[in-house]
């Protein structure tokens with residue numbers, strides 16, 4: 001079996017080691033003999049919505065988001081086609097903000113998003129920095145918690161048609177007000193959780209792998225692997241404040 005991955009704009013959006021998400025995803029595939037082709041997509045590279053199963057975009061500061069926002073707009077119809085056809089997206093923080101309708105930073109113009117999530121973001125006056133634990137209703141194996149680290153001033157609000165990936169137990173999440181964190185529409189996922197996110201959430205990583213495989217293969221059961229370390233890291237981080 002094979003999964004084709006588009007790693008979007010790693011030269012610009014890769015704050016807090018978000019590359020670790022692509023490493024964790026591909027390693028958990030490798031341990032199960034699932035072939036993973038990773039294409040690093042930079043400014044000017046065209047995406048092929050027929051080819052890619054999984055799109056990853058990391059976080060970054062407002063400056064880098066400006067360049068990526070302009071690039072995403074050029075390929076907005078292709079990303080919309082990919083999302084409509086069930087491709088899996090994982091977007092972290094600054095990348096997450098750009099999958100919604102817009103991100104309005106403190107200074108300068110509103111950055112347009114590609115609207116594959118029904119959400120919008122406005123820069124707030126506080127910077128939310130710290131550990132986050134959320135409880136999720138996603139159909140994950142072994143645990144209903146997800147952990148990570150947030151660092152954002154953006155406040156994200158979800159609209160009808162897009163649900164959160166979980167409720168905040170520790171930390172702030174989307175906006176520090178509605179106790180919601182992240183967003184999901186079809187197989188498009190966004191979250192404020194850096195860390196990087198996937199290594200300490202093996203159950204969510206496997207869920208994404210499963211969604212990718214189900215696009216091209218009948219329901220597969222992922223082989224068990226020795227991930228004691230990952231689970232020890234997850235359990236250590238659950239409900240951790242400092």
Ligand code: GLN
Nearest residue numbers: 059060093094152153154
């Ligand atoms: N610049 C955005 C914000 O501060 C995203 C930051 C990030 O990706 N960590 O909200």
